[in-house]
Amino acid sequence: MTNQTNNSDELSSSFRDPSGFLFYQDDQIFRQVNISYKLDYDLLMSSGLYKKLVDDNLLIEHKEVTDIKLADSKNCYKIIQPTTIPFISYPYEWSFSQLKDAALLTLKIQKLAIEHNMSLKDASAYNVQFLKGRPIFIDTLSFEALTQDRPWVAYKQFCQHFLAPLALMSRTDIRLNKLASIFIDGVPLDLASRLLPARTKLNFSILTHLHLHASSQQHFANKKINQAKIKMSKLALLGLIDSLESTVSKLSWRPAGTQWADYYNDTNYTDQSMKEKAELVEKLILKVKPKNVWDLGANDGRFSRVCSKLKIPAIAFDIDPSAVEQNYRIVKSKNETNILPLISDLTNPSPGIGWANKERDSLIDRGPTDCVLALAIIHHLAISNNLPFLKIAEFLAQICQNLIIEFVPKDDSQVQRLLQNREDIFPNYKQEIFEKEFLEYFQIQETIKIKGTLRTLYLMAAK
Amino acid sequence: MDKMFNIIFFLLLAVLAFPKTTHAYLDPGTGSFIIQIILSVVLGGIFAFKMFFAKIKQTIKKIFSKNKKNDKSDK
Numbered sequence: 001m002t003n004q005t006n007n008s009d010e011l012s013s014s015f016r017d018p019s020g021f022l023f024y025q026d027d028q029i030f031r032q033v034n035i036s037y038k039l040d041y042d043l044l045m046s047s048g049l050y051k052k053l054v055d056d057n058l059l060i061e062h063k064e065v066t067d068i069k070l071a072d073s074k075n076c077y078k079i080i081q082p083t084t085i086p087f088i089s090y091p092y093e094w095s096f097s098q099l100k101d102a103a104l105l106t107l108k109i110q111k112l113a114i115e116h117n118m119s120l121k122d123a124s125a126y127n128v129q130f131l132k133g134r135p136i137f138i139d140t141l142s143f144e145a146l147t148q149d150r151p152w153v154a155y156k157q158f159c160q161h162f163l164a165p166l167a168l169m170s171r172t173d174i175r176l177n178k179l180a181s182i183f184i185d186g187v188p189l190d191l192a193s194r195l196l197p198a199r200t201k202l203n204f205s206i207l208t209h210l211h212l213h214a215s216s217q218q219h220f221a222n223k224k225i226n227q228a229k230i231k232m233s234k235l236a237l238l239g240l241i242d243s244l245e246s247t248v249s250k251l252s253w254r255p256a257g258t259q260w261a262d263y264y265n266d267t268n269y270t271d272q273s274m275k276e277k278a279e280l281v282e283k284l285i286l287k288v289k290p291k292n293v294w295d296l297g298a299n300d301g302r303f304s305r306v307c308s309k310l311k312i313p314a315i316a317f318d319i320d321p322s323a324v325e326q327n328y329r330i331v332k333s334k335n336e337t338n339i340l341p342l343i344s345d346l347t348n349p350s351p352g353i354g355w356a357n358k359e360r361d362s363l364i365d366r367g368p369t370d371c372v373l374a375l376a377i378i379h380h381l382a383i384s385n386n387l388p389f390l391k392i393a394e395f396l397a398q399i400c401q402n403l404i405i406e407f408v409p410k411d412d413s414q415v416q417r418l419l420q421n422r423e424d425i426f427p428n429y430k431q432e433i434f435e436k437e438f439l440e441y442f443q444i445q446e447t448i449k450i451k452g453t454l455r456t457l458y459l460m461a462a463k
Numbered sequence: 464m465d466k467m468f469n470i471i472f473f474l475l476l477a478v479l480a481f482p483k484t485t486h487a488y489l490d491p492g493t494g495s496f497i498i499q500i501i502l503s504v505v506l507g508g509i510f511a512f513k514m515f516f517a518k519i520k521q522t523i524k525k526i527f528s529k530n531k532k533n534d535k536s537d538k
Contacts, residue, residue: 151503156495208502216501217494225493236503239510243502 015355019141025068033078037141040118041077044143049116053137058109060085060131060138083131085138086292087315090360091125091161092181093342093350095325096169096253097332099177102128102135103162107245109137110152114238119146123158125180126360132337149231152240156213160186163209163248168192170251171200174321177343184354189214205247255322273452280448281373281404282306284459287446288402290370296346297377301327301339304373308338315369317344346377347385364398372400376455379408379415382429389428389437397441403460407434412454431456 011022011029019037023030033041044050053059062082091099102125110120120142127139152158161180164187168176172195179187193214200206281303285293290312295304298316300323307314316339318324327341344350349363374396381387396403408415410429435444442460449456 151496151499155499156492159495208498213495213498215494216498220494220497223493225497227493227496230496230500232500232503233507235511236507239506239508240499240503242510242513243506 017141029082029084030065030068031062031080031082031140032076033080033141034075035077036075038077040144041141043118043145044140047116047118049113049118049143050140052112052116053109057134058105058112058137060129060136060140062140080140082138082140085129085131086313087340088361088366089130089340089342090180090350091165092178093344094177095321095328095341095343096166096174096177097325097328098130098135098341099125099162099169100166100248100251103158103166103248104245105135105137106158106162107241107248110154110241111238111245113143114146114234114241117146118143119152119237120144120154123154123161125161125186130340133331133335133339146234149233151230151232152237155240156189156217157186158244159189159209159213162186163244164189164192166248166251167200167206167210168195170253171196171206174253177321181350181353184359189217205243205250209244209247253325255325273450276451277375277406277453277457278303278306280450280457281375282310284404284446284457285310285312285371287459288371288404290402292369293371293373294367294369294400295373295375297375297380298327298341298373299323301330301341303375304339304341305336307373308336311338313338313340314373315339316341317346319343319345346381347387367399369400371402371404372396374403374405376406376408376414378405378434379412379418379429383415383418383426389434390440393438393441397462401462403442403458403462405438405458405460406450407431407456407458409454 011024015021018034019040020031020033023032050059054061060082062080065079065081068079091102094102105128106120106123110123113119121144122139122142124139127137127142128135129138130136160183165177165180168179168187176195179191189210193211196206196210201211285307290307293304293307293312293314295301295307295314295316298304298314298318299320301314301316304314304316304327316324316327318327318341321343324341324343327339330336331339331341344363350360352358352362352365353360378392381392382389396405409431410416410419410426415429438444438458438460442462444458444460446459447456448458
C-alpha cells in the first residue's frame, strides 16, 4: 500500500486513489497530493483550468498548506486544504434533478478540461457534492493531462453513475435511484438495458450510450484488443461529450401523483394554524439557536425554510422523491443557499456501504445534528410502522442534541385516516405514554398546544 | 470500414434480438472503449457540423447587426 499512514484519521472514502488521499487533522479536512500526481496537479494549477473552474463555482476551492504534520511524507508532494462541505450526501439520496445537475456539472467540467488540454480520469457521482444549494465537484485530483488520440477513460463510469440511473428514473421508475446504493460503482449497463422499456431502443442516444454500450461490453468482454491502437481525435471526444450532454439534458421527470404531493392541501390544518405552527417553530428555533438542523419528513421544505430564513442550514429529508424534487426546484429557482433536500426513508436510513461498510457513511455516522425537527411524523412512525415510542426516542437521541417534535393525537383526522383500514392495535398511542417514554432519553423543556388543532409541540434536549 | 460496419451490425443485432446478461468477473472496459470509438466517428461528425453551422450563424448575425448599425448611422 502506497498510502500507508500513521494518521488514524485517513478517510475511508479515498483509499482507492493512487494520486492522494483525504485526512482529518484537528477537525479539519486536508488532501495529500502524492508525488506520482505532481505533473497533473501542476498542470491543473498552471493551465488556468483550476482558476476557471473555481471562478465559475464548478470546483471546490483549496489552499496549499505547509504548516501541517505530514501524513505520509515519503509520497507527499503537497498538502491542500479544500473548503469544507458541511454535510456529505450521496447519489442514492438525491432527487432526479439533483443527479441530473451533477451529471451536467461533470460534463461541463470535462469540456472545460479538454479546452485546457486536460481530461477527467473518473466521472464518479461521488465526486459531486452540494454546497450552498448547488452541485460542486470536490475531487481536485481527478484531472489528468489530455493524451493525444485517446478515448475518454471515464466514459463507462459516466454512463454507469449518471446516464443509466437518470434514464431508468425518467423512463422506468423514479424509485430506481436506489440502485446506486446497491451498485457502488454505478448501475451495470446490461442491467440498465434490461430494465429500460423496449421503446427506448428507438431513441438514438439511449440506444447507443446504454443498449449498444452494454452489448459491446458483453461482446468484447473476453477478447484481447491492443488498446494502444484505439485512437480518437479531440473533435470526436468533444462530439462524444456534446452528445452525452444533450442526452442528459433531454431526460426529464415530472413529479406528480405521489404519496405526499397534496399533503398540505389535505390536512386538518387551517391556514391560520399552519401560520401559527410556523411561528411556534421559529420561536423554538430561536431559543435553541442550533448550528444546523435536520428536518425529518420535511415534505417540500416549508419548515426547513423557517430555519434557512434565520440563516441556519437545514437538511430537508423526505421519503418521497416528488417532495424532494419539488423542494430542490424551489431551492434552485430562489437561489437558496441554506437548504439541502435529500431522499431518506427514516425507517430504513442510508447504511454504511462499500469496502468494510465504511466507504460511504451511514446517516447516523454523518450526525449528530444540533437540532431535529420532527413535525407531523410521529403517527407515521408509531402507527404506519408499528414503532414503539421508546425506539423512536432512542433513535432521535442518537442523531440530535435538541428535538422539536409534534405530537399528533389519535383523534386527529390524519391519525384517523391511518387507522381507517387497519385494526387499532395501538392502545399505547397516548400523549402521556409518549411523554413518559421520551423522558427516558430527553428532557422536556417546553410544551405548546397548537391553536386550532389537537396537536402539541415539544422542545426537548437529549440527556 | 467494412470491419467497423460488421461490428455495428453485430451490436445492433445483438441488442435488438438477444438481450443477455454479462458476467461480472469479466472486465467490461474494452467494450466501452470500442463502442466509444465507433460512436465518436458519428458524433464527432455531427459535432463538426454543429460547430460549422454555429459559426455560419454567428457570421450572418454579425453581418446583420453591422448592417443594422450602419442603417442607424445612416439615419
